[in-house]
């Protein structure tokens with residue numbers, strides 16, 4: 001099973017408490033740890049988290065720097081935990097605009113966890129589904145290999161497959177350029193909970209909701225994911 005999460009609501013969570021927006025992102029990073037551990041326990045094969053979209057570069061420079069710093073620190077600090085839980089890391093998106101220290105941290109984390117066979121944790125950083133689809137379409141090759149081409153242009157490991165469940169926190173109901181190709185038959189779940197208030201408990205409830213859905217993939221009989 002492949003679950004994707006659009007972790008929205010950090011800024012509003014902070015504003016509600018009179019805190020600067022980066023404080024919301026820090027609180028959000030703490031929740032990432034809790035959800036990753038729950039995903040690993042639940043036997044989910046792939047978890048893709050939308051950490052920074054290509055459109056997020058439009059935010060104030062200080063906020064962008066705070067998110068990038070958080071990502072770099074998180075990659076380093078969570079590495080032992082990933083290894084202990086057999087979690088493999090993969091960062092998808094464009095790397096050319098990221099700071100070299102962050103790119104080095106990404107490459108190091110990916111190399112260090114390459115042998116892990118439990119949960120595959122993918123962080124989408126400077127990610128745009130449209131850009132990825134357009135880039136993959138430029139690469140020559142047979143149409144049935146499109147998934148592989150899409151993976152190659154975003155540094156993704158091959159074989160992650162389509163998204164089964166897409167969760168968006170924070171109350172908005174949109175996809176915001178996240179995994180558009182892979183979401184063709186994804187079940188969508190929107191919750192008003194701000195990301196820093198999201199919990200393992202609500203994540204489990206989302207998984208239970210998903211299991212109760214009738215997936216037909218355009219046919220007439222339900223197929224399990």
Ligand code: FPP
Pocket residue numbers: 007008009010011012013025026028029032049050051052053056067070071074123170195
């Ligand atoms: C959306 O909330 C959140 C982001 C753009 C950043 C997500 C980053 C993290 C959760 C922390 C770092 C991630 C990892 C994996 C350590 P928003 O700022 O759009 O919130 P708002 O809609 O309330 O303004």
